[in-house]
Amino acid sequence: MSYFNALIREVKFTAHDRSVRLWFALIFILSTIAVGFGLIEVERQNTTINALIKTNQQERILESEKLKDWGSSAYYNFHLTYDRPSDFAYAAMGQRDVQPWKHRIRLLALESQIYERDVGNPSIALVGRFDFAFLAAFIMPLVLIMLLYDLKTSEKAAGRHHLLEATAGRPFSFWFLRAAIRVAGLFLCLIVPLIVTGIMAETAISTLLLACLFIFAYILFWAALCFIISAWQKPGSLILMTLIAIWVSTSVILPAGARLMIDQSVSLPSGSDILMLQRETVNDAWDLPREVTMEAFFEHHPEWSSYEPIKSSFEWQWYYAFQQVGDQQTEPLSTAYQEGRLRRNGIATWVSLIAPPSLLERTLQSLANTDLKASIRYEKEVRAYHAALRAFYYPKFFHNEPFDAALLEKLPTFESILH
Amino acid sequence: MVEAGEIYALLGGNGAGKSTTLLSFLGFLSPSSGHVRINGKDVNYDITAARNVIAYLPESASLYEHLNAHENIHYFLQLSGSSASQEDINTALDQVSLVVDARQRKLSEYSKGMRQKVAIALAILRDTEILLLDEPTSGLDPSAIDEFHQLIRSLADTGKIVLMVTHDVYGACQVADKIGLLQNGVLVGEFMANEGSIDTETVHKAFSSNSSPS
Incomplete structure (x- = not known):
């Protein structure tokens, strides 16, 4: 009961403290803005995807009326692929700012289509988005430092420290309670907008609980750090400078240094290298003897090797074969690019263990399925869908099946790959 | 030793150790030698128990x-x-x-x-049983000082122990039962305030010198 009374006393006291109220209000407003921006962006992406689905259907109907053969059908038909934002993406947009989340692909060479990106304003992508994950991981610790660094030193400066400790009897529990209320208040101001938005966005309860748990653990880490550094018998300004230095080191210097080190130690081809190689391969194919292209194609598709040599000046079979050979040529680069990114991501995850702000940001992005793994998963889904499209069309090309527009209804859909 | 119902005034110049003595009673500082006891118990043995029986009034409240x-x-x-x-x-x-x-x-x-x-x-x-007052009349006007003196006298009369540190020799003589003179952390003299037994020379020395007492 006495502990409960002490709790009520300190809650009332904290509520009277104007500077604490201001810090709480700032975090609450920033949190509301961050999740609000996130929700708007998620809505925008979903609206774009919905509009594309509709447009894609309408275009297909229009095109199918004009088509006369399977080759033209494959050439003129676009197939929509997309990666819908998760129900928690509003909190952490992660890689969705810099990696594609929608592609309209054709049966042509795939790799160049994957790396032809449309990511909006590159300057905004470079700066990064102000999202909840950024607020919680990088801004919140600064506010927590401001709330806790001078918990004792401000009382010393005001001449109240001895009076407080002499009156409290048990100083540790008094300071602990006062700090705990500030920590709890900050935590609530941070997560209430997150939870309210989560309810609106129908986020899974387990995801919200996990996010809250990670954020709470992260706040406890910074609170413990503040408590330890504040126990140092030094002026408040020195304690503040020390805490800020730790924040700068873990939030800026360490992640930036690690990124530089990782980029230099794990080299990988760029997306544009893959795109260029594939385009050159496809363009060169026009001038190569057709047997060269077909042999390379049959290595991957021996089931069609009985197909008669091409005699006319243009055949769709040959056209799509050299498109595929373009993919085959770039496969080593593409694989190296994927593996390199995953290796860099793996090292960055290990480094984040000593840079808690990065660790929390990455954890929230992982919960929101907006991390690099999710982006690569989407690329794999696009490849799988493209392979399914080839599996649909190739028998029609190589068996010389007569064109039947009604059969286009049986084209595989991207959704069938997802489920 | 300060008895129940007694007002003890600790006098001394700047740096004599008056406030340090009070902080020792509260367990904020440990004496370099000897013991600080409240109700016969060493303060540093159970600081919480000591603080529970003390009301402390710091110099600048x-x-x-x-x-x-x-x-x-x-x-x-x-x-x-x-x-x-x-x-x-x-x-x-x-x-x-x-x-x-x-x-x-x-x-x-x-x-x-x-x-x-x-x-x-x-x-x-x-x-509480004990009042520790650090320069309690600092900032009070003369009439308020008189009222304050009457107040702590009435509190002492109820059996409370009052230990105050002050620069104010006149005020201490008016209100205190016993006066201690502190110089460089050492009690150099102790007088009963109402018996006219104050050694003015010792008081003068305590306030004018920061050197070690002879």
Whole structure:
């Protein structure tokens, strides 16, 4: 009961403290803005995807009326692929700012289509988005430092420290309670907008609980750090400078240094290298003897090797074969690019263990399925869908099946790959 | 040793160790030699027990400026584990002559003397066996000092122990039962205040010199 009374006393006291109220209000407003921006962006992406689905259907109907053969059908038909934002993406947009989340692909060479990106304003992508994950991981610790660094030193400066400790009897529990209320208040101001938005966005309860748990653990880490550094018998300004230095080191210097080190130690081809190689391969194919292209194609598709040599000046079979050979040529680069990114991501995850702000940001992005793994998963889904499209069309090309527009209804859909 | 019902004034110049002595009673500092005992128990053995029987009034009683007199008293009383009704608080504030109109104003609007009165009222309401007062009349006007002296006399008469440190030789002689002279952390003289037994030469020496006593 006495502990409960002490709790009520300190809650009332904290509520009277104007500077604490201001810090709480700032975090609450920033949190509301961050999740609000996130929700708007998620809505925008979903609206774009919905509009594309509709447009894609309408275009297909229009095109199918004009088509006369399977080759033209494959050439003129676009197939929509997309990666819908998760129900928690509003909190952490992660890689969705810099990696594609929608592609309209054709049966042509795939790799160049994957790396032809449309990511909006590159300057905004470079700066990064102000999202909840950024607020919680990088801004919140600064506010927590401001709330806790001078918990004792401000009382010393005001001449109240001895009076407080002499009156409290048990100083540790008094300071602990006062700090705990500030920590709890900050935590609530941070997560209430997150939870309210989560309810609106129908986020899974387990995801919200996990996010809250990670954020709470992260706040406890910074609170413990503040408590330890504040126990140092030094002026408040020195304690503040020390805490800020730790924040700068873990939030800026360490992640930036690690990124530089990782980029230099794990080299990988760029997306544009893959795109260029594939385009050159496809363009060169026009001038190569057709047997060269077909042999390379049959290595991957021996089931069609009985197909008669091409005699006319243009055949769709040959056209799509050299498109595929373009993919085959770039496969080593593409694989190296994927593996390199995953290796860099793996090292960055290990480094984040000593840079808690990065660790929390990455954890929230992982919960929101907006991390690099999710982006690569989407690329794999696009490849799988493209392979399914080839599996649909190739028998029609190589068996010389007569064109039947009604059969286009049986084209595989991207959704069938997802489920 | 200070007995129950006694007012003991510790006099000394700047740096004599007066406030240090009080902080030793509260367990903030450990004596370099000897022991600090309250009710026969070493303070450093059980600091919490010692602090529970002491009401401490620091030299510059900086209470919370964003709270009013009632809120400050209420907060510190709760902090000590006790409580008081609004009526009790008003009675204590009456005792220290804090004007009624000021009681609901924030302490940021108070003069130094008014803040000191609130702190004294708090010490009264703590209702502890021992009062440790560090320069309690600092910032009070002469009439308020007289009232304060009457107040602590009445508290001592109820059996409380009052240990105050002060520069004010005249005030100490008026209110204290016993006066101790402190010089460089050493008690160099002790007098009964009402018996005219004060050795003025020793007092003069205690205030004018910071050198070690002979």
